[in-house]
Amino acid sequence: MYTLYFSPGACSLATQVILRELNQPFTLINRSHVTDFQAINPVGAVPALGHDDQVITEGAAIILHLLQNHPSDLLPQDATAKQAAIEQLLFANATVHPAYSKLFFLAAALPEGEAQSTALQAAAEGINKLWALVERNLQHQPYLAGECLTPADILLSVYETWGQYFNVDIQIGPKTQALLQQVRQRSSYIAALAAEQEAA
Ligand SMILES: N[C@@H](CCC(=O)N[C@@H](CS)C(=O)NCC(=O)O)C(=O)O
CATH class of the missing domain: 1.20.1050.10 (Glutathione S-transferase Yfyf (Class Pi); Chain A, domain 2)
Known part of the structure; x- marks a missing residue:
């Protein structure tokens, strides 16, 4: 189960779309509702993705993590x-x-x-x-x-x-x-x- 930290209209919207394309359940948390977001991502940026006990940051790393864990047409095999x-x-x-x-x-x-x-x-x-x-x-x-x-x-x-x-x-x-x-x-x-x- 994933937790996606987002800000409305930010690049985290694309991460959420990808989670949905991969049919992965997730909890969505607005960064502005988190008291100390820097404890989650010291850079302060969204997206940040909680997965089990881990927090993954950097949009491209998050997307590659999702694509590797959930094979789909979004990442071709060839x-x-x-x-x-x-x-x-x-x-x-x-x-x-x-x-x-x-x-x-x-x-x-x-x-x-x-x-x-x-x-x-x-x-x-x-x-x-x-x-x-x-x-x-x-x-x-x-x-x-x-x-x-x-x-x-x-x-x-x-x-x-x-x-x-x-x-x-x-x-x-x-x-x-x-x-x-x-x-x-x-x-x-x-x-x-x-x-x-x-x-x-
Ligand atoms: N290199 C980072 C950049 C992420 C980024 O710039 N996110 C913006 C929103 S699109 C952000 O949260 N900026 C900091 C802020 O708004 O305080 C990534 O790809 O995840």
């Missing part, structure tokens, strides 16, 4: 396809997520005004380069890692929602938009959003 799924997982977690994190950092660190707007748009242009790579990737395959849905598609579907909080021009190609919409229509994603609201 070596080449598996490598692509892991590469895309890390592209999402270690490249796209930090690119979006810059927006949150700049909005908090700089006073509102021209300097903030310029910096935010520069960060958005970095994000646009990544979405352009995703769109190019999707010209010849339906999902980020190939023929099947993998965690990277779910992670990007959550990250993309963060753009709405900033007055920046984020450009997403049509194939990417269609994929993100398709992921958000999955019952796992819809149920995860509802569960976050209930636990808010």
Whole structure:
């Protein structure tokens, strides 16, 4: 049995969707309801996943732990396809997520005004380069890692929602938009959003 620590709309939403895709029962705990969350994750970030007596942190490590413990189509068996799924997982977690994190950092660190707007748009242009790579990737395959849905598609579907909080021009190609919409229509994603609201 798992315990997932989350914050509404954060990257922990993707972890919850993956738990649901894997049909794993879990308890959902809002980070803001925990008195000393740093005792759970010293970094202070979500997701954190309790499993038996262990707490696992770092989104990609949590996802790999789940995929290894619960074999499914989310992690292909074929070596080449598996490598692509892991590469895309890390592209999402270690490249796209930090690119979006810059927006949150700049909005908090700089006073509102021209300097903030310029910096935010520069960060958005970095994000646009990544979405352009995703769109190019999707010209010849339906999902980020190939023929099947993998965690990277779910992670990007959550990250993309963060753009709405900033007055920046984020450009997403049509194939990417269609994929993100398709992921958000999955019952796992819809149920995860509802569960976050209930636990808010
Ligand atoms: N490298 C970490 C980053 C996680 C992260 O940045 N989580 C954000 C939410 S999406 C967070 O909790 N940030 C700290 C905070 O909001 O206080 C991971 O992949 O798990």
